[in-house]
Amino acid sequence: MALQQGPKAWLLTIGNEILIGRIVNTNAAWLARKLTFLGFSVERIIVTPDDLEQIGDEIRRALSHGVRLVITTGGLGPTYDDRTLEAVALATNRRLVLNKEAYEMVLAKYSQGGMQMTKEREKMAYMPEGAVALRNSAGTAPGSWLDLGSTIIVSLPGVPKEMEAIFEEEVMPRLKAIAPQLSVVECGFKVVGVPESSLAPFVEEAERKNPGCYVKSHPKGVEVGNPILEIKVLASGNTREEALTKAMSALEAVKVGAQKLGGKISEEGCS
Amino acid sequence: MALQQGPKAWLLTIGNEILIGRIVNTNAAWLARKLTFLGFSVERIIVTPDDLEQIGDEIRRALSHGVRLVITTGGLGPTYDDRTLEAVALATNRRLVLNKEAYEMVLAKYSQGGMQMTKEREKMAYMPEGAVALRNSAGTAPGSWLDLGSTIIVSLPGVPKEMEAIFEEEVMPRLKAIAPQLSVVECGFKVVGVPESSLAPFVEEAERKNPGCYVKSHPKGVEVGNPILEIKVLASGNTREEALTKAMSALEAVKVGAQKLGGKISEEGCS
Numbered sequence: 171m172a173l174q175q176g177p178k179a180w181l182l183t184i185g186n187e188i189l190i191g192r193i194v195n196t197n198a199a200w201l202a203r204k205l206t207f208l209g210f211s212v213e214r215i216i217v218t219p220d221d222l223e224q225i226g227d228e229i230r231r232a233l234s235h236g237v238r239l240v241i242t243t244g245g246l247g248p249t250y251d252d253r254t255l256e257a258v259a260l261a262t263n264r265r266l267v268l269n270k271e272a273y274e275m276v277l278a279k280y281s282q283g284g285m286q287m288t289k290e291r292e293k294m295a296y297m298p299e300g301a302v303a304l305r306n307s308a309g310t311a312p313g314s315w316l317d318l319g320s321t322i323i324v325s326l327p328g329v330p331k332e333m334e335a336i337f338e339e340e341v342m343p344r345l346k347a348i349a350p351q352l353s354v355v356e357c358g359f360k361v362v363g364v365p366e367s368s369l370a371p372f373v374e375e376a377e378r379k380n381p382g383c384y385v386k387s388h389p390k391g392v393e394v395g396n397p398i399l400e401i402k403v404l405a406s407g408n409t410r411e412e413a414l415t416k417a418m419s420a421l422e423a424v425k426v427g428a429q430k431l432g433g434k435i436s437e438e439g440c441s
Numbered sequence: 442m443a444l445q446q447g448p449k450a451w452l453l454t455i456g457n458e459i460l461i462g463r464i465v466n467t468n469a470a471w472l473a474r475k476l477t478f479l480g481f482s483v484e485r486i487i488v489t490p491d492d493l494e495q496i497g498d499e500i501r502r503a504l505s506h507g508v509r510l511v512i513t514t515g516g517l518g519p520t521y522d523d524r525t526l527e528a529v530a531l532a533t534n535r536r537l538v539l540n541k542e543a544y545e546m547v548l549a550k551y552s553q554g555g556m557q558m559t560k561e562r563e564k565m566a567y568m569p570e571g572a573v574a575l576r577n578s579a580g581t582a583p584g585s586w587l588d589l590g591s592t593i594i595v596s597l598p599g600v601p602k603e604m605e606a607i608f609e610e611e612v613m614p615r616l617k618a619i620a621p622q623l624s625v626v627e628c629g630f631k632v633v634g635v636p637e638s639s640l641a642p643f644v645e646e647a648e649r650k651n652p653g654c655y656v657k658s659h660p661k662g663v664e665v666g667n668p669i670l671e672i673k674v675l676a677s678g679n680t681r682e683e684a685l686t687k688a689m690s691a692l693e694a695v696k697v698g699a700q701k702l703g704g705k706i707s708e709e710g711c712s
Contacts, residue, residue: 191474203462
């Protein structure tokens with residue numbers, strides 16, 4: 171387990187609908203992928219209820235762990251249980267204030283539709299003092315970017331298309347300025363005919379002998395009877411070439427083992 | 442946010458592959474659904490790296506929160522980074538020992554395939570002292586059931602079909618004996634033409650006036666322009682009838698509001 175040692179990031183997914191299994195947490199997976207390839211090391215994904223104290227506890231815990239970046243999703247909407255930014259304010263000892271830019275964004279959205287401002291709509295413009303409002307091109311609730319110095323807390327809506335739009339348009343450019351200038355690649359292949367337990371020593375050796383690579387076998391068939399494995403290597407380097415060289419070296423070591431054990435290799439490639 | 446107040450459960454998903462966004466955490470959603478309908482209140486889903494200390498920390502934290510049930514997924518396999526049961530042992534101050542029943546299960550699986558026992562295969566039979574081995578009908582690594590008295594820690598493999606098989610066949614019957622004898626239902630409808638921010642006061646009131654119900658609006662369209670909402674109510678009671686009555690009462694309150702605002706209702710139903 172030698173993932174790149176980039177700045178630590180925690181993802182905080184807020185919403186009962188995940189905890190009751192109504193919805194699969196695709197937001198966290200999407201963000202984790204983006205952050206990993208930006209060079210961040212995602213150390214935790216935490217799902218909490220829409221509960222002020224519990225959200226606040228998890229944010230404080232992230233701060234006490236020296237996390238560089240916390241991204242929350244969910245709880246920015248107009249309903250009674252959307253309390254994420256109140257919790258961020260609470261956990262960071264800031265006041266929750268009407269953010270002028272956020273207010274203008276919300277007002278403009280509803281004005282376009284010929285709709286008045288109401289208490290529920292105005293609610294979406296309240297942010298922790300000092301936060302920067304992030305424009306939501308796909309919906310109404312703005313995101314929030316709160317820079318505390320050592321930690322940045324970014325809060326995004328839970329609706330995937332809104333979360334993704336704000337991330338791509340508003341968060342990504344800001345993160346690029348603080349992300350390590352690393353290239354991250356993922357390479358892999360499929361091997362048929364070798365049980366995971368037989369290949370295990372080769373996977374371990376590949377990992378050990380290739381620092382900066384994360385080597386993993388994913389069983390996709392039946393260990394005893396019809397073994398199919400996906401081998402994946404994640405590697406980072408200062409250039410894409412360096413990362414690729416590392417990844418290929420680790421991958422080759424596993425491949426040699428798989429072939430020695432009579433495995434059939436296919437689907438080799440990098441992303 | 443008035444979910445049923447059943448015994449608290451935490452889900453601990455172990456695996457770097459989730460943290461780098463290679464895989465979406467469907468296991469947690471599947472388990473959360475099962476536990477919710479058994480009457481448990483899933484309070485956290487936490488994803489940690491394959492790291493002994495970090496897994497141990499999260500288990501200790503669950504214990505300190507008075508959680509009745511912790512279910513871990515992942516990290517039971519034969520590879521170097523599969524260290525979940527070592528972490529459970531560490532966090533509960535137990536020795537990691539060769540579990541006789543688990544050993545027999547693993548041995549039987551490989552023997553069927555004409556394969557010898559190796560260090561990597563034997564590894565899957567090591568469990569915290571006092572754990573009960575859970576048969577894995579869909580793979581090789583047995584699950585583990587560790588009853589600490591006030592908390593039960595269940596550890597399942599990360600491969601979904603194995604996790605699901607052990608849960609259905611081995612965990613479910615044991616949980617039914619300790620689960621609250623509650624009926625849980627989910628009812629909902631779709632409403633077109635009403636922005637979430639307009640319906641919000643009705644959702645809040647429905648929630649407030651119907652204790653034991655969790656009422657939620659999920660935006661599926663565009664708030665300004667083409668608003669589509671899914672309204673969902675989760676309710677529990679001593680009988681299915683009681684739960685349904687509660688759910689329908691909350692749902693009706695939202696429906697009246699939605700119709701007052703000119704919304705078109707469809708897809709009414711319960712599960």
